[in-house]
Amino acid sequence: MQVLRLLPALTAFLYLLLSSGAQENPIKPQVWVHPPNPVILSGSSVVMNCSTDCANPTKIGLETRLKTTPEGNGSNWKAWRLSNVTWDNSPLCYVNCPGKKQGSIRAHIVVYEPPKNLELNLEPSQEQSSLPWIPVGQNITLSCHVAGGRPRENLMVVLLRGTQEMSRQPVPKNTLDTVFVKFWVTASREDDEASFSCRAELNLQPRGLMRYQNSSAPLKFYTFALAQEPPVLVIPKLLEAGTKEQVSCEMDELFPVEKANIQLSWGGQRLIQNITRHGDMLRATATVMAAKEEKGDRELTCNVRLGNETKNVSEDLTIYTFPEPRLVVSEPVQEGYRVNLTCKADLTATVMIEGATGDEPDRMSLIVQEKDNGRLFTCQATLKLRGETLHKNSSLNLNVLFPPKLDEKCPGNWTWNEGTEQTLQCIARGNPDPIVKCVPENQQTGMPLGIPKTVTRAYSGTYRCTANNSLGEANKVVSVVVMFQDVDLRPILVGILISMVAVGIVISGGYLYYRQQRIRSYELKKAQEARALQPIKAEAKPCP
Ligand SMILES: *[C@@H]1O[C@H](CO)[C@@H](O)[C@H](O)[C@H]1NC(C)=O
Ligand SMILES: *[C@@H]1O[C@H](CO)[C@@H](O)[C@H](O)[C@H]1NC(C)=O
Ligand SMILES: *[C@@H]1O[C@H](CO)[C@@H](O)[C@H](O)[C@H]1NC(C)=O
Ligand SMILES: *[C@@H]1O[C@H](CO)[C@@H](O)[C@H](O)[C@H]1NC(C)=O
Ligand SMILES: *[C@@H]1O[C@H](CO)[C@@H](O)[C@H](O)[C@H]1NC(C)=O
Ligand SMILES: *[C@@H]1O[C@H](CO)[C@@H](O)[C@H](O)[C@H]1NC(C)=O
Ligand SMILES: *[C@@H]1O[C@H](CO)[C@@H](O)[C@H](O)[C@H]1NC(C)=O
Ligand SMILES: *[C@@H]1O[C@H](CO)[C@@H](O)[C@H](O)[C@H]1NC(C)=O
Ligand SMILES: *[C@@H]1O[C@H](CO)[C@@H](O)[C@H](O)[C@H]1NC(C)=O
Ligand SMILES: *[C@@H]1O[C@H](CO)[C@@H](O)[C@H](O)[C@H]1NC(C)=O
Ligand SMILES: *[C@@H]1O[C@H](CO)[C@@H](O)[C@H](O)[C@H]1NC(C)=O
Ligand SMILES: *[C@@H]1O[C@H](CO)[C@@H](O)[C@H](O)[C@H]1NC(C)=O
Numbered sequence: 001m002q003v004l005r006l007l008p009a010l011t012a013f014l015y016l017l018l019s020s021g022a023q024e025n026p027i028k029p030q031v032w033v034h035p036p037n038p039v040i041l042s043g044s045s046v047v048m049n050c051s052t053d054c055a056n057p058t059k060i061g062l063e064t065r066l067k068t069t070p071e072g073n074g075s076n077w078k079a080w081r082l083s084n085v086t087w088d089n090s091p092l093c094y095v096n097c098p099g100k101k102q103g104s105i106r107a108h109i110v111v112y113e114p115p116k117n118l119e120l121n122l123e124p125s126q127e128q129s130s131l132p133w134i135p136v137g138q139n140i141t142l143s144c145h146v147a148g149g150r151p152r153e154n155l156m157v158v159l160l161r162g163t164q165e166m167s168r169q170p171v172p173k174n175t176l177d178t179v180f181v182k183f184w185v186t187a188s189r190e191d192d193e194a195s196f197s198c199r200a201e202l203n204l205q206p207r208g209l210m211r212y213q214n215s216s217a218p219l220k221f222y223t224f225a226l227a228q229e230p231p232v233l234v235i236p237k238l239l240e241a242g243t244k245e246q247v248s249c250e251m252d253e254l255f256p257v258e259k260a261n262i263q264l265s266w267g268g269q270r271l272i273q274n275i276t277r278h279g280d281m282l283r284a285t286a287t288v289m290a291a292k293e294e295k296g297d298r299e300l301t302c303n304v305r306l307g308n309e310t311k312n313v314s315e316d317l318t319i320y321t322f323p324e325p326r327l328v329v330s331e332p333v334q335e336g337y338r339v340n341l342t343c344k345a346d347l348t349a350t351v352m353i354e355g356a357t358g359d360e361p362d363r364m365s366l367i368v369q370e371k372d373n374g375r376l377f378t379c380q381a382t383l384k385l386r387g388e389t390l391h392k393n394s395s396l397n398l399n400v401l402f403p404p405k406l407d408e409k410c411p412g413n414w415t416w417n418e419g420t421e422q423t424l425q426c427i428a429r430g431n432p433d434p435i436v437k438c439v440p441e442n443q444q445t446g447m448p449l450g451i452p453k454t455v456t457r458a459y460s461g462t463y464r465c466t467a468n469n470s471l472g473e474a475n476k477v478v479s480v481v482v483m484f485q486d487v488d489l490r491p492i493l494v495g496i497l498i499s500m501v502a503v504g505i506v507i508s509g510g511y512l513y514y515r516q517q518r519i520r521s522y523e524l525k526k527a528q529e530a531r532a533l534q535p536i537k538a539e540a541k542p543c544p
Helices: 002-018 490-533 535-539
Strands: 031-034 039-041 044-052 059-063 067-073 077-085 092-096 103-106 110-112 116-123 133-135 139-147 155-161 164-170 178-186 196-203 211-215 222-224 232-234 238-240 244-251 261-266 273-278 281-289 296-306 309-320 326-329 338-344 350-353 363-367 376-385 388-397 402-406 413-417 428-431 435-440 461-469 472-483
Touching: 031 092, 031 103, 039 044, 044 059, 044 092, 059 077, 116 196, 116 211, 139 155, 139 196, 155 178, 164 178, 232 309, 244 261, 244 296, 244 309, 261 273, 261 281, 281 296, 309 376, 326 376, 326 388, 338 350, 338 376, 402 461, 428 461
Parallel strands: 039 110, 133 222, 238 309, 402 472, 413 472
Antiparallel strands: 031 044, 044 077, 059 092, 067 077, 092 103, 116 139, 139 178, 155 164, 155 196, 196 211, 232 244, 244 281, 261 296, 273 281, 296 309, 326 338, 338 363, 350 376, 376 388, 402 428, 435 461, 461 472
């Protein structure tokens, strides 16, 4: 109660205290604004209600640049519709109250806007016509453009590869309506043709609203890796005119190997090639062929392309001609003659006859003998080209002519048994092959050479064998002895005759005795039969 009584005095004291500077309107009226902190969608409208405890306010006003339309009034309140609110705003609500200072209060309108128009791009921006190629390991910048997405403090921008979240970034507050959020990425193999996208997430749940999110269209690019080293060419240095050779080119550590391109070309012309892949390696093989009349260097190039990069390697292939050496033999090649062998080749080649001595390795001179017939002579030509040594050989068998020779292969004595099968052989050596004939010296029937025959004593005798070829003839006398045995048959025949007579006598004597014995027993038998036949006679039946 005492306090209540004291109140007017206290109020007067306070009044004096406050109005010490400004003598009039010592007290401000109470002002409220509703809603005090609205969060509204950008472009929408909001009704702001200013009310006061002033009983008769002379003016209730709202200070704002926003378009306002009166929404209603009362004695101590006034409401306005603020339309098309696109930015955060703090309109001031003020009240003029008679006898009091002006009272005011600010409302804080927060404008939210879901993210939209998202776009993900590679920086620097690429031509749109085809997918860009990015070397693996290169640092790239992906820029995500976001419009809207306010309030910024509730916005997150996420970089996605497929559905995988790669990175997440807040957005600086003091940015304009559109913002570019940058992501730095080191290109990897996994990024090849992957769908990158960015997603903006506006989380207004702390403000009592929902989550908004929006995504960009997918962005794709190719990544590739190409080794620093050039491709490896496997080619011969030399190619003989008129021949073929296999060449190949390979390159390892290509990613993605399926998109790599390899091309072998020769003298500016693309070769028809065979491409094979083994893991990360690409290989092209082709056949190069030089025409017969071709000569000189031709460049072989291997070109590997991947992405926007190219790797080349080139090497020269030298086309050469190297005819075989010729071995020339002087005529005649005949027993006892001197024969000169000479090897001839191209001027650029050095030649050597195998076995040649002295300072003339390209020639040889010898007096040929029978034993040299068939001897092999080889001439080797050597050509040095681009550090490589080439060889070519040519050989020939010496054909030494020599007259016929009759010796061991035509034996001089033949001893045969009559009736046996034998062959008379007489072989002569000689070049060309001699023709051999053996003719009997007397008029006996001859025996053909080399054919098995049953020997009769008529073959006995002396034969003259002649071996004949273009260079001459050789003779040899060959004797044939046929062994036989004649026997005298007269004593044997007499012996046989005597024994036959003796045997005849013995046989006739024996027969006479036998016959006599036989007649006697026959008569006896007949008498017995006659007796036995009589009683059976009546039962006799006619024969069928
Ligand atoms: C404004 O506020 C006053 C006081 O709180 C209230 O009586 C009035 O109905 C409100 N007007 C509107 C349009 O909300
Ligand atoms: C209050 O509202 C009425 C109609 O609702 C209007 O006629 C009047 O002019 C308003 N007063 C003020 C001071 O705006
Ligand atoms: C809303 O305001 C924006 C600028 O802030 C303007 O471009 C647009 O035309 C306005 N819309 C309306 C319906 O007044
Ligand atoms: C996403 O943005 C597009 C414009 O880029 C808009 O048309 C769409 O409505 C937005 N989606 C959501 C869910 O906000
Ligand atoms: C890429 O960026 C990383 C760090 O962001 C750095 O370590 C690397 O050296 C960069 N690589 C290139 C090729 O610039
Ligand atoms: C390519 O090479 C493969 C394997 O070496 C072989 O089987 C195939 O026949 C070749 N093709 C051509 C056209 O040469
Ligand atoms: C290939 O493209 C990348 C970027 O895509 C660029 O940095 C590089 O210089 C290009 N290389 C060549 C050989 O054009
Ligand atoms: C590689 O080959 C291509 C086409 O054949 C040519 O344009 C380029 O200059 C070559 N590069 C080198 C380094 O030889
Ligand atoms: C063989 O060569 C020698 C000299 O080397 C020569 O005197 C001789 O006449 C030649 N003989 C033949 C048959 O060419
Ligand atoms: C040529 O002859 C040499 C020696 O006689 C031999 O080593 C070489 O293999 C031969 N070359 C050819 C291609 O026959
Ligand atoms: C061949 O017969 C002759 C006389 O008939 C004889 O002088 C010579 O020794 C015999 N030779 C052989 C090898 O039997
Ligand atoms: C063999 O030599 C004889 C005598 O020299 C000759 O008459 C005959 O024509 C020669 N036969 C052959 C086949 O050369």
